[in-house]
Amino acid sequence: MDVLLQLIVNGVIAGGNYALAAIGYTMVYGILKFINFAHGSVAMVGAYAAFVLATSALHVPMVPAFFLAVLFTAVLGVLIEKAAYKPLRYAPKLAPLTTAVAVSFVLDAAVMILVGTEIKTYAVPFEVYSIGPVFITSIQVIVIVASLVLMVGLHLLLSRTRLGKAIRAVADDLDLSEVAGINTNFTISAVFAIGSALAAASGILIGLDSNLQPTMGFLITVKAFAAVVLGGLGNVYGAIVGGFIIGLVENLGVWYIPPVWKNSIAFGILILGLLIRPTGLFGSKDNTGGVLQ
Amino acid sequence: MTEIVLHLLIIVAIYAILSISLNLMTGTTGLFNLGLASFYGLGAYSSALLAKAGAPFLAALLGGIIISMLMALLISLPTLQLVGDYLAVVTMGLGEITRSVFKNWVDLTGGFMGLRNIPKASLFGYQLQSRMEYLIFAVVVLILTYFFMERLLGSPFGRVLRAVREDEMAAQAIGKNTFKFKLWSMLIGSGIAGLAGALFAHYIGVISPADFVMWLTFFIFLIIMFGGLGNNLGAIVATILFVLGREGLRFVGLPASISAPLQQILFGLLLIFATIYLPKGLIPERTQRVKPVGD
Structure with missing residues (x-):
């Protein structure tokens, strides 16, 4: 029973991170109807940006390093969109997918050269608290609080602001939004900025919770996509719930199967989900965004 | 020196077969298969294991093809009824899973150390000893694959595949069961990828999970994008260019820890450039001219 509680706590923490990564993914899909394969690598770059700030000669404390890295990654996300996806907005669907894969390889390799391929940690000192039988580190508390704050912030942005309204409109119909006078290019840039910022946050939080590797982006991509x-492609709230489900199942699964297969669990859920309910848990025929034939 | 040249030519032949395989799935049918390396790896491991268990060479090769096709069937059934994006991520995940199986099912696959002493190829009792003999064999397989594919793509079947790529709904509207066509494209393509993997395993003699990373899939993608999507002759020319080009980069003299990622950046930027500015590749797919009626 104690082990079960501990696994649930670990699952919620991992789930919060996956949810943050999944939000950016699903927002880009909602707007441009293409899967941004580079999303995980963008998250990885964010994590490394914070690492470089915090550990190099600069020695920026972790909290400002977090925000600077998130800002840097948001700008990077916007630039990537302008360089690699925007010229292909009306090209066959295969084209932006291809450049996204290429971007992810370029980002991974750039980090390998600049920082190295060895596993890194932020080496942030932490305390361990025990709540009854469950152990939780101060870092994990920060991780879960930060991910919840970011999700609530995103919800407020989407539901209460003018920009949020524009994003929802563009996701609904890009051409119609343009006709209605919405600056669609700006809105798409904003989505990439927000999505990349959240990806960076998730990358840093995953790094805090475990460690950093240049190839971590790939796993983030697969898990966030699962x-x-x-949650249903294009559905932000569905993605959050999906993230928590993946985190929980993955950590509870370790009870039954050897940990080396842990990363395969998300993939198994993905396949099962596609077989049983391809529109996702909350997907209806209306908001599949042209996903189903 | 000649041994190096022969080695590179064998790799060119194997990668050309792999390019033809991806060109069928992605170039002709428009299915974004990011798990090419795992079908290639499944063919390699299955064929190697069968041969080690005592199966004759050609039977082992066939076994590798069949196992790859079975995996393609398993992956295709849930994903092909959805739009292409799902297939892309599922095959990308598959790549990681198969590598994880190769790495962790130590009793069968030898773990990260891989499989050693894979039996050499032998045809009807004659063992292919030298590199030259294997090169001839690999080129013959390549030529057979090429002509098989040209026949296939020139047939009504091939026309439906291109129709699926251009506009799936239109193909459905004229009564084609597009799911069935996409499924066959995946099965044949993956089978050929498995064949390429088996050829690689019996040539190289030692295989490990590191031989089947996603980078390989990406490399073949670059080749077919440059060669011209849907054009197999272009794919073969591009294979020669890129395999030799990659080898040339190796002699620049940088340490491996820098040169490998540098190559990745260079090829990545090249692919972005090609996708945006060279969408039809070096040699565009031949299109059949249709005379306007009544002209």
């Missing part, structure tokens, strides 16, 4: 599919 979360997105569970």
